Amino acid sequence: MVAALEAHGFGKRYRRRTWALRGVDLAVPEGSITALVGPNGSGKSTLIRSWIGFERPSEGSLLTGGIDPRRDRKGAVARVGYVPQSPSLYSGLTVTDHLALAGTLRAGFDPDLAARYVERLSIPLSAAAGELSGGEQAQVGLSLALGTRARILLLDEPLASLDPLARREFLHVLVEAVRAEGHTALLSSHVITDIEQACDRLIVLGKGHTLLDLSIAEALAHHRVVEGPVDPAVAADRVVGSFPSPTGEPLTLVRVRSAEPIPPDGLAGERPATLEEVVIGHMAGGRVRRAAERAAAA
Amino acid sequence: MLVATRLTYRINRFEILAITIATVLSVAVSAAVVAWLTQSGYTTCRGDEFGNLEPRCLNMSAIGEWVLKIDRVSLSLVPIFPFIAGLILGGPLVAREIDRGTARLAWSLSPSRLRWYVHRVAPVLVVLGATAMMIGVVADRLLAAMITDEDLANSFMGFHGRGVLIATGTLLIGATGIAVGAVLGRTIQTLLLSLVLGGLLLTAVSEVDQKVFLPAETVVDASNNYSDRNLYIDSRFQLPDGTLATWEQLVAIDPSVMENGPNYPNVALMIPGERYRAVEGREALAELGIAALLLVAGAVVVMRRRPG
Numbered sequence: 001m002v003a004a005l006e007a008h009g010f011g012k013r014y015r016r017r018t019w020a021l022r023g024v025d026l027a028v029p030e031g032s033i034t035a036l037v038g039p040n041g042s043g044k045s046t047l048i049r050s051w052i053g054f055e056r057p058s059e060g061s062l063l064t065g066g067i068d069p070r071r072d073r074k075g076a077v078a079r080v081g082y083v084p085q086s087p088s089l090y091s092g093l094t095v096t097d098h099l100a101l102a103g104t105l106r107a108g109f110d111p112d113l114a115a116r117y118v119e120r121l122s123i124p125l126s127a128a129a130g131e132l133s134g135g136e137q138a139q140v141g142l143s144l145a146l147g148t149r150a151r152i153l154l155l156d157e158p159l160a161s162l163d164p165l166a167r168r169e170f171l172h173v174l175v176e177a178v179r180a181e182g183h184t185a186l187l188s189s190h191v192i193t194d195i196e197q198a199c200d201r202l203i204v205l206g207k208g209h210t211l212l213d214l215s216i217a218e219a220l221a222h223h224r225v226v227e228g229p230v231d232p233a234v235a236a237d238r239v240v241g242s243f244p245s246p247t248g249e250p251l252t253l254v255r256v257r258s259a260e261p262i263p264p265d266g267l268a269g270e271r272p273a274t275l276e277e278v279v280i281g282h283m284a285g286g287r288v289r290r291a292a293e294r295a296a297a298a
Numbered sequence: 299m300l301v302a303t304r305l306t307y308r309i310n311r312f313e314i315l316a317i318t319i320a321t322v323l324s325v326a327v328s329a330a331v332v333a334w335l336t337q338s339g340y341t342t343c344r345g346d347e348f349g350n351l352e353p354r355c356l357n358m359s360a361i362g363e364w365v366l367k368i369d370r371v372s373l374s375l376v377p378i379f380p381f382i383a384g385l386i387l388g389g390p391l392v393a394r395e396i397d398r399g400t401a402r403l404a405w406s407l408s409p410s411r412l413r414w415y416v417h418r419v420a421p422v423l424v425v426l427g428a429t430a431m432m433i434g435v436v437a438d439r440l441l442a443a444m445i446t447d448e449d450l451a452n453s454f455m456g457f458h459g460r461g462v463l464i465a466t467g468t469l470l471i472g473a474t475g476i477a478v479g480a481v482l483g484r485t486i487q488t489l490l491l492s493l494v495l496g497g498l499l500l501t502a503v504s505e506v507d508q509k510v511f512l513p514a515e516t517v518v519d520a521s522n523n524y525s526d527r528n529l530y531i532d533s534r535f536q537l538p539d540g541t542l543a544t545w546e547q548l549v550a551i552d553p554s555v556m557e558n559g560p561n562y563p564n565v566a567l568m569i570p571g572e573r574y575r576a577v578e579g580r581e582a583l584a585e586l587g588i589a590a591l592l593l594v595a596g597a598v599v600v601m602r603r604r605p606g
Contacts, residue, residue, distance in 0.1 A: 054604055078409040080406070084399065084406065087399075088398065088400050089403065101407075102407050103301070104305070105404060105408035105413065105414060105417075106407045106408060
């Protein structure tokens, strides 16, 4: 596997105290669309911003398209198309102005390509950015990132401000562009249903650590959910985390070795897990481990 | 570069328009004032021993007083132009982009942040320099129209309030705003800190000039004929052997002056008006140098900092 983005023992500490991330080892395969998921404060934005050189690692190293952004930020930025977390367009400029602006800042920026994506998303080129909705601004941001023709796309929670239809359109454009051009995309998001359809790989971050790093297919095949309580004495080594269902019933995410049918000696109430359950189970497990670590440290 | 300049003007159009319109209005009003004063010769009107104006001036005295009032008010406002224009145009230039997150987008698109910085800063500096130079020239003309018998090229009248020092002072305040904005990344805080820091820097240039460079050029003036055209630095007592002493030194030499008063001539230390252009040029160069350093510092910060 050739990795487009790599993290080796990466750690980021703010104000010499708080570690946003620590000991992160990751590799995002070239040509993949990878979802980066985790609770607020888990370090998703920090990791993405570090790959583009906006943050300096406190420890470990990163590679962006084979380039260390700490040593060669220009090189890293030149390899990346980035969609920031909050819409950050110039409110007084039109969409066309933004395409022109990108052209002045980036050699090789393709304004025609970006304009085609904007028009496909039914956004008027003459509209001022300040008049666009948050979702439309995110879509313009995506079009600008695609217009760079960068091999790597970093998307920092672009779906947060989009309505369901706009989200679909956004993901459709993204997936199509990535597949057509052979790009690599890393998409951080909370919206797991959309991730399942658009992404082929899943990374779960929890409180500064990597909790899961698998393909979507592997993530689904290697986890199951047990409805009802689980006896820790029977399956302690399999339990990932416990969490309530939307109606309040206790659910437990457990690991399995493969996608084989549920064995006869399986736990009572064991069934295939949804991707959302896999993610939530790992987040819950991460939270419990974190609390245990804190208690031990205290 | 043309597209980048056009976009920079559009991004900062409110500030640029405000300063440009204010400058154009000032120039228009000042031109009218100068034209009227020059053509009417009102400033040469003199009164007789009873204060009565000569006949040719009587019918224009009402309007003349108003025009002179506009002239004086305009001249008194000129020294604050560098602060207003410098802060309004320079302060938000980088700070607001970091504050609002637009720098994040721009810096992710541009492998060279220096290019982005130059695209933003250069057009605004051109506007700042041009408008401030116009205001400086206008101040020169307004003063010249009011004081017709003075050669302002050889006079310290209105020192720091006219000519090229208005332009360089404006650029210094603007550069302060840009550099502070790059560090803080917050617009309001940048405006406040730049106001203080810019004022301190302008004062420091003048103070350093007076303390370090001007003493070597000081002339002793024993004539007691005070003139606005010279720049008075200090006064001393002249001892019989010709040496100069401060009051404290005089008391140490001759304690009787405490009771009898100083019985020595008081002389002025001053820079003659003929040195005006040299002093003005030196301070202007110092202000430009500091502005350039601040702009370089701003560029270094932009290249190294997080986009907020």
